[in-house]
Structure formats: structure tokens, C-alpha cells
Amino acid sequence: MEATTPIQHIHHDQQGIAWIDDTNVKVIEVALETLAHGLSPEEIHFQHPHLSLAQIHAALAHYHDHRAAFDALMARQLQEVDTLAAAQRERSPVRRRLQARSDRDKG
Numbered sequence: 001m002e003a004t005t006p007i008q009h010i011h012h013d014q015q016g017i018a019w020i021d022d023t024n025v026k027v028i029e030v031a032l033e034t035l036a037h038g039l040s041p042e043e044i045h046f047q048h049p050h051l052s053l054a055q056i057h058a059a060l061a062h063y064h065d066h067r068a069a070f071d072a073l074m075a076r077q078l079q080e081v082d083t084l085a086a087a088q089r090e091r092s093p094v095r096r097r098l099q100a101r102s103d104r105d106k107g
Contacts, residue, residue, distance in 0.1 A: 008021065008058075009021050009054060009055045009058035009059070010027060010058055010059065010062045018059075018062055018066075020051065020055045020058070020059050021055070023050065023051065023055070025048070025051060025059075027059045027062050027063055027070075028063070028070060028073065028074070030044060030051075030056055030059040030060060030063070031059070031060065031063040031070060031074075032074070033047070034060065035074075041053055041056045041057055041060065044056050
């Protein structure tokens, strides 16, 4: 049997972000598709036909190999989104007008 060289489908950029080779898709995006929507590799491929099944499996394997780091990153990103959303709600012109009206009606 002839020895084969494994094909790598994942690379890291200068910031350490894991990407699927020859695409503009991050490994974390594929992992989130599985976690958030329960999509199988085949379903991800159907939704994103530009990704091969080998690339999808490689991304999921990379996620599972580094799960703690990815999960921590996802938690940080979710917290950032929640913080930004809360700040946006507070700055909403509609919210300010409604609050002013409520304050005026109370006083």
C-alpha cells in the first residue's frame, strides 16, 4: 500500500483565526452552524455547496480538537453582542421618547 500525505484544509491567519483553506469561511462559523442549528456535515454542505465535505469535516475536527478555546471565544463574542445590544437599546431615540413620556406622565 502506498503512503499518502494527509490533506490539510485549515490554516491560521496572523491573528490566530482558523480558516478553511481556499475559502473566506472561518472554522468557528462551521462549528456554529452545527451547534446553533444542529446541522450535519451533509446539511452544511447543502447550505454551502462551495465547501467540500472534506473541508467541513476538517473544520469540525479542528473545532473538536480545540473545543475549549473555541467555546470560550464563542462565549466572549456572545457577551460582546449582548453588551452592544443593551447599549443600543439604551441609546434608542424611540426608547428615550417613550421614557420621557412615561416620566412626564408620572410627574
